[in-house]
Amino acid sequence: MRGALSWPFLRLYLLVLLYFSANSILNVIIPLKGESLGASNTTIGIIMGAYLFTTMFFRPWAGQMIQKHGPIKVLRVILLLNGFALILYTFTGLGGYFFARMLQGVSTAFFSMALQIGIIDALPEEDRSQGISLYSLFSYVPGIIGPLLALGIWQAGDMNYFTVVMIAIAVFTGMVGYSAKMDKNTEQPVTSNADQGVNMIQSFSQLVKNPFLFKCSVLMLTSSMVFGATTVFIPLYAMQLESGNAGIYLMLMAGTVVFSRFTLRKRIPSDGKWHSSFIMGTMLILALAAQCVSITITGGPIFFYVGAVLMGIAQALIYPTLTTYLTFVLPKANRNVLLGLFIASADLGVSLGGVMMGPLVDLFSYSFMYMICAFLGVAMIIFGYERRKIFVG
Template sequence: MRGALSWPFVRLYLLTLFYFSANAILNVIIPLKGEALGASNAEIGMVMGAYLFTTMLLRPWAGQVIGRHGAVRVLRLILAVNGVALVLYPFTGLGGYLAARMLQGVCTAFFSMALQLGIIDALPEQERSQGISMYSLCASMPGIIGPLLALGMWEASDGSAFTWSMLGLALLTGAIGYSATLGGSRAANGSASVMQQREAMQQGEAAQREAQQVPVAGGPAVRSAAASVATGKSPAASVHIRQSCGDGATDERSERTSAASVPAPPATPAAGASAPPAASLRGSFGELVRNPHLFKCSVLMLTASVVFGAATIFIPLYASQVADGSAALFLMLQAAVVVVARFTLRKRIPSDGRWHHGFIMKVMLLLSAAALCVSLAAWGGAVLFYAGALLMGLAQALLYPALTTYLSFVLPKASRNVLMGLFIATADLGVSLGGMMMGPLADLLSYSWMYGLCALAGAVMVGFAYDHKGRLAGAAG
């Protein structure tokens, strides 16, 4: 097998599968445990939202840290921290859950950035959507069986099963992660190396153009030396001096001259060259508004993620209000559709760098219909409830890979890693707000009305996705 399904990438997908397995259990256990402890929906939403809120805050810096310290060292550290977080759950209460969720958020920020950016940079353009879909697929697969296992543990009222599951996953994740480190780190380090090489080439070419354009006193030899300094050649530059002889012939001699003695032209930042990390990151936040591609994708992802987050966090509590409703079955159906759709439909996700607004509008319509079905399930029963699960799974399977693939084409290459991190951070923020913002709304209104507002937000995004002026028709940068 080659490309996105070759063995090095399969190892990355397996690592992703085991890393996210614990969340499939915790997404059911924590809300149920919080309700049993007397916590409000707002408090439960705060604990659940702390995970991806922490991830969101750290995600933009993750790529820079990985590039500076190396994927191997960072991956080993976060796997150890993730193991500590998993061990906290069986032995603490709601406050300990909050601390553990924040630790997991720190780990996920670095883990997912290393893998996703590595996949994007290592795969050919026509296979990027497949790689991102497979990564998302393996992150979603634990959701098929995890909710059922969690509900079984909860109904058994036996804490030992939950304890051993967390301890086992901590050890298993570490073992799989350490064995897959070399394969994963090659992809991630290769991504950083490729980006560094691109940036170095851009800086060198720009500096050479500056050296050629800026007048430098001292004749051609000195200008040549200045160009050597600008392009980063060795400190001792070889300067060829041509001297005219009496008979008109030219005698060429080579004289080693210290580059430090040659005044270099003033450094001018080149368009597209990367800025220092801190400055680049600060300037990138403004791109969320200035860059039309990033702005539209981020707003769509933020809104959709609010709906996804509200479903994941509060379905375990809402299911008891639906006749014949089962939270485990809902989450299993949703995850199963995500898994099947991302595998079977991965080649249908656009991967040409063009904005297919018709495709995105249909996906957002699916999301709105899913939330509406869940909202009406309190009166319509299990049929609407599970129909919402199927539609939401399909929307979740298609939206993230489509937007991520599109941005991988249209974002400027020099700042693509940072800007992609900001986009993924909006997805994290949306899921967090699905708990932190929708929890108080559920307390104030009801679960049904809260999901109705989610359906309304999705419907608004159907119109927002339409590119009526054709500004996003082609790739930029």
């Protein structure tokens, strides 16, 4: 196998799978644990949102540090922090969970940037979209089994199983991570350290000044709010349904992401052009997914599971499409830092999905909150339209 499917890259994807396995379990355990302790949806949303809210702030710095020290050195250090965060979950309560989520957020900022920048730098341009898509694919593979495993642990009523699983994930992730290698693609131009030393404040201003980055960031932020609301509140929403299982929903969603990312990876545009119809169609799928979940309370479980499949398709397409597009249109001198800002918008969106949607649930209902998510998707259909196809290069 060559390119994005060669053995060195497959080993990186295995590392991604192990790293994100913990989250597939924690995304179910933490809301259920919070509710059992009497926490409100707002509190649960804040605890869950602390993870990616922290990640958002550290992403740009991570991009700059990786440019300076290289992805492998950064990766090996950050895996130690991740291991400590996972072990912290095993002996603390909600307060400790909040702190552990923040530590995990710092770790994820550096981990994901190191992996993605390493993949982008090591692959030729024509293989970038496949590499990014496969990275995203393997980050979702744990979501197929993780939620069911988490529900099994919770229903067993013995959190010792949870402790064993968290420690095992921390150890195996560290072992695979320390043996990983990433070689820079020699065909890519090398930029000087002076060019890479971009002022961070100036980089933040590019979120507004750079039209490509602004458009992609708004789309990613809004989409991620819907994804975040799904991840945080589906385990609790399913408990109100007569026939709806959160584990099956999350498994279907993750399975669809994995299947779609693999089968559609060559369909994702990798030419530096803005494909309006592709973007608008993906946002339509997102809006329909949220609306299906919203009407489940009256329409029945068929809408619940159809919504899971549609949500999975939307997740499979949105992130790699926008990320690949930005690798072409952003200036090379500070591309890594600006990509960090873009990915930070995804983190912020997922975090806001818990923090902002939690109060809506407390004031109204889960159904109403997911209807608002559907409206956000419709708004992004309009925002994604672009009359001219933009090409750089």
